[in-house]
Amino acid sequence: MTLLSVVFYVLAAVLVGSSAMVISVRNPVKAALFLVLCFFSAACIWITLEAEFLAITLVLVYVGAVMVLFLFVVMMLDIDIVQMREGFTRYLPVGAVIAGIMMVEIALVVLSGRFELDNVARPAGQPADYSNTRELGLLLYTDYVLAFEVAGLILLVAIVAAIALTLRRRPETLYQKPSMQVQVKKSDRLRVVDVPSGTRQGDVE
């Protein structure tokens, strides 16, 4: 057992353990944090596979951006755990049967001997100065430039669609209008009342 396989098994154990925690902890914030741990362990495994760029992207994009957004959403939503667990016992037998069948099927496939490590030769490692960021960049901006540009269009459409579907002026919503706030004059807001001495203000009106 080489050092690399020790590292792999440790990382894989953390990954599987934290995945189990994601679906089993009661607190959704903790579940989201365990998901962060999952992504991080997966990124580490990718590093051992020499896919540095993908690993760093996974951490930056998923841990850095997506999960932070996700945490915000989880914290802002009022999730009723009791309501979500309702019917758990009712669906348990069906779920258990399906899960059991799937486990047997996976076991049949995985233990069939086709996935033994000896079946696939280990790809030769790249030299230390090899940059897979550069290789990916070359592919993306030359051979697959059209696909890259169209993917950009898809993201643009997603932004436009999301804004078009959610942005609307509701008459009952109150807005601040900065231009009008700036233009406001003293006479619009302030009324100077001449109060004779010896009287209370209420008497004047």
Added chain:
Amino acid sequence: MSLVAEDILIVLPEIIVSLMACLILVLDLYLPARLRAWTSFSLALVTLLITVLIILSNSDSNSVVGLNSLVVKDRISDLLKAGICLFSAVVFVYSRRYALERGFWRGEYVVLGLFGVVGMMIMTSAYHLLTVYIGVELLALCLYAMVGMQRDSIPASEAAMKLFVLGALASGVLLYGMSLLYGLTGTLVISEMSTEVGQIGTPGLPLILALILVVTGLLFKIGAVPFHMWVPDVYEGAPTSTTLFLAAAPKLAACAMILRLLAEGLEGLFQTWQEMLIAASLFSVVLGNVVAIAQKNIKRMLAYSAISHMGFFLLGILSGTAMGYSAALTYILIYGVITLGVFGVVLTLTRQGTEADLIEDYKGLNHQHPWLAFLMLLLMFSLAGVPPTIGFYAKLSVLQSVIDAELAWVAVIAVISAVVGAFYYLRIVKIMYFESPDTGTDIQLNCGNAQHLILSLNALVVVAAMPWIGTLAEICSQAVASIR
């Protein structure tokens, strides 16, 4: 790889339309509201028409593969791209008034429509599984948003949700099939895949599984049985203008995708996918036509009619001959023209607060608007396939190709269902001509002069084009000649 002018020329239409869509998006922010409704509309129309001209002027018989085999420009892509742009321009003309009245004719609606056109054009010229997939996704994303654009309508939101969830599922299935194909053949380029698959001989289980997944994705996208469940709900729930958009042009793009993937890339598995398509096509034709009889809502009826027409389209594909592919291409073009006209009439009868989507709403249309009723009569005859309309020719040519492929029994079942289908098309004619309108109802037309003129031309074409139908068939058969 170096970029050369030919590479750019292949995707020139896509570049123009996407640049103009971005321009409209930005202009829409800065122009005053009064101008906005006109500029986005007219710019979109001009863009689409200019693109049609550019496509036609660059059209030649060579088929050029470019941009690292991501795209191809041949007669099929030229013909279908021009068709998609033209159909979408007509869709914009028909839907403007409808969408304005319902308050969702904003710049974004036009922009999403234009990006949808880009997606369709990418699908038609895709020569690489990656390009096929991103084209499908670009189109699908635009359609989801356009269906849900009418925020206050609960049916529209429901339809958008259904389309989104099922569309995502279908994309996933398609992608899974593509990834298996990549694993088995080692290539994503369609021509190389064709060679690889041809060398395999008898297909093994993994290849058949990949084929099943790809065919499932394709059938879902065109809405053929057994993957048709979304079609009626989406057609009915979506705003009529969006229904029109997704009923006409995307079918052309799907036609190109099916021709490229099945007829060209997976040609070696012809025997296998022919059996699948025979089942899908016959179920579509029978179920679509029978269930349409029971519908009270005209949009839902047209949805089931669309399912049955997709069955007829598949008949051409499954015959597996050049003649069959050409017949299928002709069929889809003709069906697109007729669909535009039918939904154009439906849109003309809607107005603020009325959808005119029940079949009863057409009662006695002839008494008040004889010209519109006549146009609808032509369109209904054409959908039913009554001579001398082009709908008749379309059905005739696909049936001819099926019989030539020695599948006469398939043709017999299709014809019997088409006769069943004639019932509900003719019922609309009967309601318009032989029933008197409910007392007190006054059917108003809701369309400008230009829209009325285009609608009339569109409907008259289904009869007037009959003398030139040979030319269309010739163009289509030249187009499919580029499939190896």
